[in-house]
Amino acid sequence: MRVAISGDEGFIAHYLKEELGDECQILTPDILADEEMLPAILASCNAIVHLNGHSPDQSLERSDQEVLRLMRDEARVILKNVQSHQGIHLVLVGSLRVHPNPRREDEYYSSESPLSPRDITAEGQLWVEESALEHAMDTHPVSIIRTANVQGISPAENKGHGVVHHLCREAMFGFFNVPGTGEEVKDVIHVKDLASMIKSILDNPPPTRGAVAVGRGQGVRMSELAEIVSQATGASPQYNSQPGEEVWGIVDGWEMGQRIEHKPEVSIQDIIEEALSNQ
Incomplete structure (x- = not known):
């Protein structure tokens, strides 16, 4: 093919x-x-x-x-x-x-x-x-x-893409801005x-x-994601009550599984570790 x-x-x-x-x-x-x-x-x-x-x-x-x-x-x-x-x-x-x-x-x-x-x-x-x-x-x-939301590193620029990379990049300054109240759920x-x-x-x-x-068919609450990044970096999360332009919600994992044989293998923890190591 x-x-x-x-x-x-x-x-x-x-x-x-x-x-x-x-x-x-x-x-x-x-x-x-x-x-x-x-x-x-x-x-x-x-x-x-x-x-x-x-x-x-x-x-x-x-x-x-x-x-x-x-x-x-x-x-x-x-x-x-x-x-x-x-x-x-x-x-x-x-x-x-x-x-x-x-x-x-x-x-x-x-x-x-x-x-x-x-x-x-x-x-x-x-x-x-x-x-x-x-x-x-x-x-x-x-x-x-x-x-x-697609996560990963662009080989040409060695730059992280996606919300997790964005949070980890900001955390290097001692604090990072989290869109929304922290209660929102995101699929990556x-x-x-x-x-x-x-x-x-x-x-x-x-x-x-x-x-x-x-997506992964599994959501992560933004407050939980922020806590993981905070513990790994020592940076403080700053919540923004405005959700901004983020895409919230979870993909229907059942329908995805019916149409696509490949199941997501990279966990949210793997994504966070990759983002932290790229800073």
Whole structure:
């Protein structure tokens, strides 16, 4: 199976390429802009994974109106070429920000969760998803993955990604800001587990279309996470009564397990230890 990856943001794409091995092709902006090279590459591919949760220009804020245009323009190139190459499985990887936060702790993110994009970038993500689904069929299946907060280290920058890394980075100054009151619950997933889950979906495409929310399927209360970071660093947590723009809530582990063979292996403690060692 040969897989192309578009929307490379220097983080998830690296780990996905590591997971897939030599049968993987990164579609750079130059390749996407080349009307001859792109179709030639896709002619030998069975699938495209498009990282759809961020702007092609990562210097822009998520709320910048320009993001919507850039996401649409990039996606149009991908969608047009997918439709012209029979047998390509399109996998769109975005965030849970297309959903509102659950109202209760026993309400989980799933394929049935309501759609209400939280910002311009989430609007762009949803536009791409809906545009792809319009053309989904047995010869062109579409999988949509919406992921919880992704944790890990970007090899290029040696920089930690995700809320746990952010808290540990701030703790080096003797205190750290915790969004919310501490009672909120958050689901997180390590980037290596996410890469393995994407590989599982590539190995088992849906008949025509499918959507799944991914995470660890287990939440951690922010006060508990803050206490672990505090004990490890000696820093004091400072709680902000405003929840900010964080994604709260837990992914439906049962639905995730029905769709994806890979089970998350990196624990929250492993994620915290990695974040602390990276400071």
